[in-house]
Amino acid sequence: MPAELTPAELYRQMLRIRRFEETVLEAFPRGWFYGTTHTGIGQEANAVGVLGLRKPGEVVVSNHRCHGHFLAYGGSMTALAAELMGRATGVCGGRGGSQHLIDKDFYASGVLGGTLPLAVGMALAERRRQHLVIAFLGDGTLGEGAVYESLNLAALWRLPVYFIVENNRYAQTTPIHLHLAGEIPARFEAFGIPVEERDTTDVLEIRDLAESGLDRLRRGSGPQALVLHTYRFSPHSRGDDLRDPREIERFRQRDPLRTHGARLRPEDRRPIEAEVEQEVHQAFEAARAAPVADAASITPALGQGT
Amino acid sequence: MPAELTPAELYRQMLRIRRFEETVLEAFPRGWFYGTTHTGIGQEANAVGVLGLRKPGEVVVSNHRCHGHFLAYGGSMTALAAELMGRATGVCGGRGGSQHLIDKDFYASGVLGGTLPLAVGMALAERRRQHLVIAFLGDGTLGEGAVYESLNLAALWRLPVYFIVENNRYAQTTPIHLHLAGEIPARFEAFGIPVEERDTTDVLEIRDLAESGLDRLRRGSGPQALVLHTYRFSPHSRGDDLRDPREIERFRQRDPLRTHGARLRPEDRRPIEAEVEQEVHQAFEAARAAPVADAASITPALGQGT
């Protein structure tokens, strides 16, 4: 991701995610993919607003809804498409699929909560290099005990972890009032972790919040948290969406692309849109042309030491 | 435990626990026991102040340091002594030992944190009978993720659980500042659970706090928490105590038995002391005279259904 986080660039990055994921959902019935996937359409501003500020070597820990994080982190769109298609050229050679992306400084896994202790451990390792770790989690994931073990450890040892809660108000189909007691920020304050909270899908607001948060972290503040109240327009995974369509419509009013796109002049926006269209198209075409993962490439689960 | 919680009775109950546990520690080198044990000498006011108010059918969930809870709950001292000695007449016929006491309305187990979800589940069951659950946990146990899953569930469903934190400032040998970030009450507030906190070993204060807490619970308040800052004079288990002796001495100044004992006239106190001495002596003698658990009594782990 380029250092120059201009409004145009922010728009481009969000649009890349949006168009990538829309393409995934469109193409699924065509049999391009196998398995399932979780898209985050509507939540793009979080990934872009935060990860646009990531410096090289800083680590991202993501979850099942990871495409946006991965692209905003700077991961290859073609490799991501290829991974979803089970190609040998995928991020993990087709082994991981949609929710298990492992790249140089990027780690996503499909077991909710389990990644948080990993994030804290990575921060313990990265502290030596003055690097930090950015860890994403959803509102539903706050149900997992591992999260609190992680917060305690991170706070006790003042580790450089930035916890980003994407509260899209649902855990799968369960609305937040049925799965979460109390208020999200208090979950961090209980461990003495400073937390900021914002109900927004505006990428500029999120970028500003993240900028100050990352700045504090880079100056050795110890763990920080950012709670972003957001919404996902797409279904949880591929299946039916059982939410009230009016609710979805209401939140569409603050579609991050619309909000931020309105700031750009149409003549600036249009070339970006064309370029992104082109990029997404090429990524999927390249992925489709790539060889499928080959059973002969299967290696043993245990190596032979160093 | 008698309904009449007079000062004299409170003293008696605390002294029963104290003398029972002192006897355990004294007798260990004599080979009366096998395995190990955790005593709570210095913490008696918590068990007695809270459980003295328990009504029949209300459930107690305890932990590794459970003798005091068990006696204050009204468990048989002889059966407890017998359990520690591995006798057939023990609370669990010698199967459980010191940290696994299971009685009609009493459940203790040695895996920290794991009992909290059980307590919440019991509260879900007991709600039907208008009963409540009193669950004890230590400061160290706040490290376990299961605790937070439990708090969330209890708060979401407004279940009648009274969480009693006995903060004796150590998890085994680790002082609280090395294992706990932030403040204990905030851990409950994060889930919207009302919490009271007191640094005291005065059984009257604790009884008053518990009285109002239990009262709220019985009137359908949903979960409540009480954080008691306390201290244990005895070692964590049987082994060396590596704490600064001066620290222990300092806390001995507020030995709950001394504090509360000073309220009684010596002529009222002395007969209690003699009776308790007698009771403890007889309990251990009866336990020693009981048959050891017999291998022939071992039943299969799985029964045959109802």
Place this chain on the structure above:
Amino acid sequence: MTTVLASLNQALRRSLTASLDVMVLGEDVLDPYGGAFKVTQGLSSTYPERVLATPVSEAGIVGLGVGMALRGLRPVVEIMFGDFLMLAGDALVNHAAKFRWVSNDRVRVPLVVRTPMGGRRGYGPTHSQSLEKHLMGAAGLRTVAASALLDPGPMLEAAILSDDDPTLFVEHKLLYAQQIGAGLDGGEYQVQSAGERYPSLTVRLAGAPAPRLTFASYGYMAGLALEAIHRLAYEYELFAEMVAFTQLVPLCLEPLAQSVRQTRALLTLEEGSGVLGWGSEAISALVEELGPVFDARRVSARPVPIPASLPLEQAVLPQVEDLVRAALAMSNSDRSGSMRRSNG
């Protein structure tokens, strides 16, 4: 004809109707969704107070179930994917399985933990596993696996209403859509059942020569074994019979012993990786019972995580062809290496 899904769903409904002590808990179990695999569909509409959607807290809700069971309820906890069962490992091994015995048999833990296991849907390494082997060995826990050969509904109902010990109830994802007894109803097979609550079936081709090979299996693999039996008979004139278990542990050996005494050759089939798996228990228990009078191999997943990509997943999980190949190798006493075992 009814599907496994419908039968399990109806069993839950019957249980809720039969006893006010029954409660169903799990992530996303409420209507209209009715659970990730729809097993709880419709239940919350009829019994809103006794069907509860939970937070994403696997350890918590299994522990909750233990506490409920200890105080007189008969809870059914759904773990959305069996892959997450290890999160509840402590609740199962150190709590559910222990309280009854440790209490000197004074208390009971009538808890059922249901969970879908298995792959073949491209869900990748953390949503495709068969992890039951990691828990099955715990003393005090019964493990039952649904199969499409034998209606799993009554078994689930019995586990909920009649069994006072904790039960891990495993449901392979691909079974849900299968018709119960589909392969067995055409008269092609001769079927013998043993055991009461959680029976096993011994299945062979009707009118075929005496079998020379025994498959031992459960769950979805039992269906694959049926296919393999068919192919082995018609393509290779190798006659096999299968003992399909529903109660995996404790293992009631007798039907298997009976078959293997005849065939003197045993292939165990499981979809999870074989190391310390159910097949190893079956083989060892049978050697102890019968002595060294039969040959044996395990067919199982290759010992690697389950990849997301279709060709990789197919290569890792045991397929009908693997069963056929293993059976042929065994009948030729070819020891060049059993199927799906490698050095990993």
Place this chain on the structure above:
Amino acid sequence: MTTVLASLNQALRRSLTASLDVMVLGEDVLDPYGGAFKVTQGLSSTYPERVLATPVSEAGIVGLGVGMALRGLRPVVEIMFGDFLMLAGDALVNHAAKFRWVSNDRVRVPLVVRTPMGGRRGYGPTHSQSLEKHLMGAAGLRTVAASALLDPGPMLEAAILSDDDPTLFVEHKLLYAQQIGAGLDGGEYQVQSAGERYPSLTVRLAGAPAPRLTFASYGYMAGLALEAIHRLAYEYELFAEMVAFTQLVPLCLEPLAQSVRQTRALLTLEEGSGVLGWGSEAISALVEELGPVFDARRVSARPVPIPASLPLEQAVLPQVEDLVRAALAMSNSDRSGSMRRSNG
């Protein structure tokens, strides 16, 4: 002579000295306490920044270790009692064991999780177990068990410094005080070692007739097996040899195969309950390798929780007498039921 405790402690110290990437974490590991079993004694005084006392968070600290390992450290996480390992089951099975392979071998997880297992100290149902069988079967995880027959220090050191995959390192509590090689140094036994990093030992009485029985074991049970070999020889003129493993999984069968090819009789010994245990893996793998040419039984704990009381604990856990009895029963081909197995 040195004890297992001292050797493990020194291995940790050498590892910390050898590489700045090594860190040791666990509950109560700091001086002056030095860990519940003192294995970390002295380390925090020398390396205060790299030896960390943790909160009581087993899942958290194992997950932490995975994260540390993924970013270049070589963490050693101590779980105070192996009984609590199920709390870290998900961290081990779904994270530690998977990341390397799922990443298409791009990352490594050089994590060591050490933990004391085992009973015989009256600690009761949740502080006495041998739960390694519940995790051993996970593909991508290596399980190593310390033994007093063969210095475990260098193995621990290798696991920390040289092994790039996650290792579960099991230490039976009663081994700590034992002298390394104590039973083997008097010339009474003939010892043959196989394998490099985590070798196995084949042990038999020197100058005795060819053995008629093979014990396969590890950890503390290997010491009991030595006693049993002695008693069987002198009291019953039954000559047995033992293959004692340190790497439990993956199991390198060759030494065992070699022995059993001769003796045609195998007794597996483990302190945990046998159902889906290590013994079942050993027996099954060997049947697959050799065919039905040997008899086999498992000696293990009775399938119940481990009681606190001394006579009950002794009855539940396998004792030397149980080994002797099982060996005699086997040599008489008595199938009346193997030791320590019941219907539970």
